Amino acid sequence: xxxxxxxxxxxxxxxxxxxxxxxxxxxxxxxxxxxxxxxxxxxxxxxxxxxxxxxxxxxxxxxxxxxxxxxxxxxxxxxxxxxxxxxxxxxxxxxxxxxxxxxxxxxxxxxxxx
Amino acid sequence: xxxxxxxxxxxxxxxxxxxxxxxxxxxxxxxxxxxxxxxxxxxxxxxxxxxxxxxxxxxxxxxxxxxxxxxxxxxxxxxxxxxxxxxxxxxxxxxxxxxxxxxxxxxxxxxxxxx
Numbered sequence: 001x002x003x004x005x006x007x008x009x010x011x012x013x014x015x016x017x018x019x020x021x022x023x024x025x026x027x028x029x030x031x032x033x034x035x036x037x038x039x040x041x042x043x044x045x046x047x048x049x050x051x052x053x054x055x056x057x058x059x060x061x062x063x064x065x066x067x068x069x070x071x072x073x074x075x076x077x078x079x080x081x082x083x084x085x086x087x088x089x090x091x092x093x094x095x096x097x098x099x100x101x102x103x104x105x106x107x108x109x110x111x112x113x114x
Numbered sequence: 115x116x117x118x119x120x121x122x123x124x125x126x127x128x129x130x131x132x133x134x135x136x137x138x139x140x141x142x143x144x145x146x147x148x149x150x151x152x153x154x155x156x157x158x159x160x161x162x163x164x165x166x167x168x169x170x171x172x173x174x175x176x177x178x179x180x181x182x183x184x185x186x187x188x189x190x191x192x193x194x195x196x197x198x199x200x201x202x203x204x205x206x207x208x209x210x211x212x213x214x215x216x217x218x219x220x221x222x223x224x225x226x227x228x229x
Contacts, residue, residue: 044204106157
């Protein structure tokens with residue numbers, strides 16, 4: 001069965017400093033992986049996705065993530081945080097073999113201070 | 115382009131009352147449809163998903179049910195709400211491709227408070 005573990009429930013950074021949100025996954029087959037962002041009381045927006053093409057995936061708003069099969073990781077990074085990046089971030093796995101629905105991690109809250 | 119509509123945005127209901135949340139998708143046909151519930155600090159929990167009209171899979175046994183009366187309409191219901199049903203409910207759709215991982219697109223959510 002597939003699962004996702006987000007290693008930090010809360011990350012705090014200063015504006016202009018790098019962001020790292022960590023995610024490890026478990027999947028029986030070749031997974032598809034996603035990062036979503038959610039601002040308070042809003043729906044979820046897709047940041048980026050990995051579907052077995054390039055291992056370094058670039059998304060919107062300057063975010064990127066690297067798929068590392070040997071480490072079963074899919075960490076989200078951004079070189080320089082902006083105040084508007086403050087939100088909740090979800091790492092998500094979809095098992096391509098079984099075609100099941102998306103399985104979400106518990107989320108990481110990103111705080112950005114000035 | 116595809117759009118997803120979910121309503122109402124907020125809802126306050128007494129314990130024991132019925133519930134009906136509606137979700138519709140425009141601009142696509144035969145989508146996969148999903149209901150998720152979000153509780154603070156617990157991520158998103160998949161409640162139901164549907165790959166076609168009348169085809170509903172339940173992920174978590176509970177006080178809720180789902181129906182898909184039309185291709186692009188997905189309804190979440192309850193006959194008698196419990197306090198524990200409070201939460202943020204999200205409807206989502208994805209392209210119906212069983213063997214290819216594909217992203218889901220989310221509605222704006224319904225904040226349900228059971229009092």
